[in-house]
Amino acid sequence: MEDSEPAGLMDAVTEFGRHLRGERDVSPHTLRAYQGDLRDLCGYAARVGVTTPxxxxxxxxxxxxxxQHASGRSRATLARRTAAVRAFTAHLYRRGILPRDPGPLLGTPKRHxxxxxxxxxxxxxxxxxxxxxxxxxxxxxxxxxxVLYGTGVRVGELCGLDIDDVxxxxxxxxxxxxxxRERTVPVGGPAAEAVRDWLRAGRPELATGRSGPALFLGARGGRLHPTSARRIVHARIAEVGEVPDLGPHGLRHSxxxxxxxxxxxLRSVQEILGHASLQSTQIYTHVSPERLRQVHRQAHPRGTE
Incomplete structure (x- = not known):
């Protein structure tokens, strides 16, 4: 398909999806989101008489x-859809299907x-x-x-861990x-101890022939699924009480x-979290004003009280 020009706009979207999956190695979540955004674009284009790329x-x-804006889409959705169409038109331009790339002329809504x-x-x-x-x-x-709290890994990353990864x-x-993208993350003492206890006295009890090398297992012995991991976090927080209910991503934020x-x-935290951009990490600088005040008192020549 890469050598032939897509006949219709939807054909081009399908081909672009194959490109993202095979050559860009984007996450399944990003692939689904981009393809959904571009299908919406195809529907709108067809209504105004445009059916070819x-x-x-x-x-x-x-x-x-x-x-999209008039329909009440959030700024986050508009920003993602702008990114999706920019990637799409850049791909079409590289392939010679578009004589010029209109993507860079689009403004990017600031995400709240x-x-x-x-x-x-x-x-x-x-x-x-x-x-x-x-x-x-x-x-x-x-x-x-x-491990979720001690390393800040994403729930999908946690569930993808094998025993040899530790x-x-x-x-x-x-x-x-x-x-x-592979990265190495430090594991603190309590998390390492909990993993050792699980490997010694817990995992052998749940392991079956379908467990393979997975570090964390579900009740039937297969690799733990992110949905199950989210359920575990919510259930354990509810049992303890007196703690705000949040999921695995909340532990990552914490x-x-x-x-x-x-x-x-900030750079070290970016590396630990696996953020491609420092901008994604900077949100955490707004969470603890007391920490910023402390740094100011210690570092600024007139910061003392």
Whole structure:
């Protein structure tokens, strides 16, 4: 398909999806989102009489985005759809299907980013210290929450871990992140201890022939699924009580916030979290004004009270 020109706009979207999956190695979530956005563009274009990719121009794209805005789409959705169409038109231009790329002429709506809900440090300690960690399921759940909070990994990254990805001697875990980017993340003492207990006394009880090398297992012995991991986090928080209800991503937010509160620099936190852009990490600088005041008092020549 790469050598032939797509006959219609939807054909071009399908071919672009194959390109993203095979050559760009984007995440399944991003692929689904982009293809959904571009299908919506195809529907709008068809209603105004454009059914082939060479009919895309900046006027049509701006009209489509204006229609999205009028329909009440959020700024985050508009920003993603703008990114999707820019990637699409750049691909068409590279292939010679478009004589010029209209994508760079599109403005990018600024995304409004709500501050993430995070645990206070004492709440995180209360959650992890009060958890019932008896039996194989209890040992697994304790290890899951300790690793999520102790490393700041995404829930999909956690579920993708194999036993060999954990290096107890070095106190690190090898993580395969978004876009196939691999990184090594430090693992603190409590998380490493929880993983050792799970591997010694928990995992052998749940393991079956279908377990393979997976570090964390579901109740039937297969690799733990992200949906199950989310359910585990919510259930364990509910059992402990007195702690705000949040999911695995909330533990990731908490880990990043507490790292910065403890004095970690933004670049190090970016590396630990696996953010491709420092901009994604900067949201955490807004979470702890007390930490910023402390730094100001310590570093500024007239910052003392």
């Amino acid at each position: 060479d009919g895309l121009d900046v006027g049509l794209l701006r009209a489509w985005l204006a229609h 980013r709500d501050l993430p809900v995070v645990l206070a440090q004492d709440e995180a300690a209360r959650l992890l210290d009060r958890m019932d960690a008896t039996g194989p399921v209890g040992l697994r759940d304790r290890a899951v929450l300790e 290096d107890m001697g070095r106190g690190t875990v090898r993580v395969m992140g978004k876009g196939g 880990a990043a916030t507490h790292l910065l509160e403890g004095g970690a620099d």
